[in-house]
Amino acid sequence: MMAAQERTADTDVLVALQAGVPIERRPFAALGAQLGMSEDAMLGRLRVAFDEGIARRFGAVFDARRLGYRSTLCALELEPAELDGVAARIVPLEGVTHCYLRGWPAELDGDGPGGPHGALAPNLWFTYTELADAFDDGLARVRDLAAPHALLVLPAARRFKIDVVLGPGQRDRMESFPGRARRAAVDDGGDEPFRAFTETEKRVVRDMQGAIPPGPAPFDAIAARNGYEADAFIALLRGWEGEGVLRRVALILRHYNAGFKANAMCVWRVDAERVVAAGRALAACPEVTHCYERVIAPGFPYNIYAMIHTAGWAETRALFESIEARAGLADGRMLCSLREYKKTSPSYFAAGTAK
Secondary structure: OHHHHHHHHHHHHHHHHHHOOOOOOOHHHHHHHHHOOOHHHHHHHHHHHHHOOOEEEEEEEEOOHHHOEEEEEEEEOOOHHHHHHHHHHHOOOOOEEEEEEEEOOOOOOOOOOEOOOOOOOOOEEEEEEEEHHHHHHHHHHHHHHHOOOOOEEEOEEEEEEOOOOOOHHHOOOOOOEOOEOOOOOOEEOOOOOOOOOOHHHHHHHHHHHOOOOOOOOOOHHHHHHOOOOHHHHHHHHHHHHHHOOEEEEEEEEOOOOOOOOEEEEEEEOOOHHHHHHHHHHHHOOOOEEEEEEEOOEOOEOOOEEEEEEEOOHHHHHHHHHHHHHHOOOOOOEEEEEEEEEEEOOOOOOOOOOOO
16 A cells, blocks of 8 residues: 555656746745655655656756747658658758657557558658748758658647646646646647847756756756846746746656657547637547647648557557547547657757847
8 A cells, every 4th residue: 555655656746847846946845845745855756767767858848939939740751761761861950859750550450440541641750940030941951851752841720738747547637737837728829929038048048948957956057157146047937937938847758768658649630610629628638748730731631639648559549549539539540659760859049040
């Protein structure tokens, strides 16, 4: 009984750390107080996550659009023999942050729910992010690198859910997190208004988006390095949080090492008048980590996208069927992540960039 309670408490800590720490000088003390734990215990669990290889980084997650960036999902349909060569040309680009081979696992029947049913689909998928005024030129460069293959460009039209928080059983932990407020469930995918950032503020973004060393007062060193008093720096971060520039400061997991070895991008074609209802229904499923409406590209007739993660492909398919039914959808398709070519966070305001 005691061991089960300890595992539950451990899960609660990891989930809370992924959701984000309070923006305070001693964030782990504040979050620990809400969870009934000491600051030392919170920091100890975070260090164990790194030692076990579960943690990827502890740092800031920014809203790209409010920093003046644009991003899109891209895809290519390639022959198996072409995948590695094309990926090798694309993944070195700084603006490419995630790149996967997606398809159908051999151990699943392709004629069942979510399966390809013999139909082809794009198989190399990646995200591209760049400063707004350089985005079109950068995307043209991607097209050149992908040639002669046609590049599908699938920008978000609406964002329904984008916070990745994983825990055993994917319990419904998405409604109330210690330490941070929830943002609106539906976010228009258009360009966000953004203000100019000073050179000092850009340095702060660069420092915060990296790996912040865990400690009792993790923001103090960044504040001092950029010429801020500690309290003034906390005020800056809280202001960014209120503006939606800073989404959270949180633990980012290595999904595979944490036991989520089978993830899938699930897609549906939904009539325009039902898009918002469908997106909200999917976002309400605690197992869904991302949910978007995206533009429909030639040859790929889907506009609602949702990401799910489980421990195995049979579970992923069962979960797909479950969320499809809960959202009142039909005829969806799963594109399963079969190989990871690249996974990193965007690098905002890299040295030498304009704006």
